[in-house]
């Protein structure tokens with residue numbers, strides 16, 4: 001099992017909020033679960049674990065102005081799916097930060113040790129990336145990428161290969177298995193449809209109510 005290393009290495013969290021959200025009927029990032037927007041929740045978990053946070057989107061900065069975070073566009077162009085967002089994020093890494101951690105905006109349940117465990121796994125394996133898994137399902141967008149992964153991603157995108165799994169395989173990225181559940185829902189549960197939104201809203205509302213009751217005891 002990989003455990004977070006004691007030595008702190010800086011990371012930048014990238015909230016992936018591009019895409020068209022067709023199954024949701026649009027506007028996924030701003031849908032609410034348990035009284036808070038998906039993007040607000042995901043920014044919170046990213047800020048709890050990363051030194052800096054940016055938002056990945058191709059629709060300009062205006063919609064995200066309330067969050068006061070930099071917005072970075074896909075590279076080399078929009079419309080290539082989340083891998084273009086990851087490459088845009090890697091290109092925008094500031095000096096002194098070598099690791100990018102991606103947080104899809106439609107996955108509000110994120111383990112609080114995710115970043116440390118992904119980074120430790122990548123470093124232990126001598127790999128330039130690592131990704132999360134739960135209940136035998138891989139979550140390629142809940143992942144960490146070293147800045148040196150950029151040429152591999154750029155090469156795949158140039159050959160029109162947009163699968164996020166592609167560069168993870170090419171980089172021999174280790175899989176990190178997470179177990180914890182929140183009110184019956186596993187980590188990385190995707191919110192893609194209105195039904196998903198209802199299920200996650202119910203589970204998170206229960207979870208928050210239970211935590212509130214426990215802390216008032």
Ligand SMILES: Nc1nc2c(ncn2[C@@H]2O[C@H](COP(=O)(O)OP(=O)(O)OP(=O)(O)O)[C@@H](O)[C@H]2O)c(=O)[nH]1
Nearest residue numbers: 016017018019020021022023056081082085104105
């Ligand atoms: N930056 C960026 N993020 C994207 C892009 N496409 C999808 N994403 C993000 O990647 C994650 C997974 O997206 P999907 O659910 O596969 O696609 P979606 O467009 O959000 O939804 P559907 O249209 O219903 O498939 C979400 O966090 C999206 O915001 C893209 O082209 N660029």
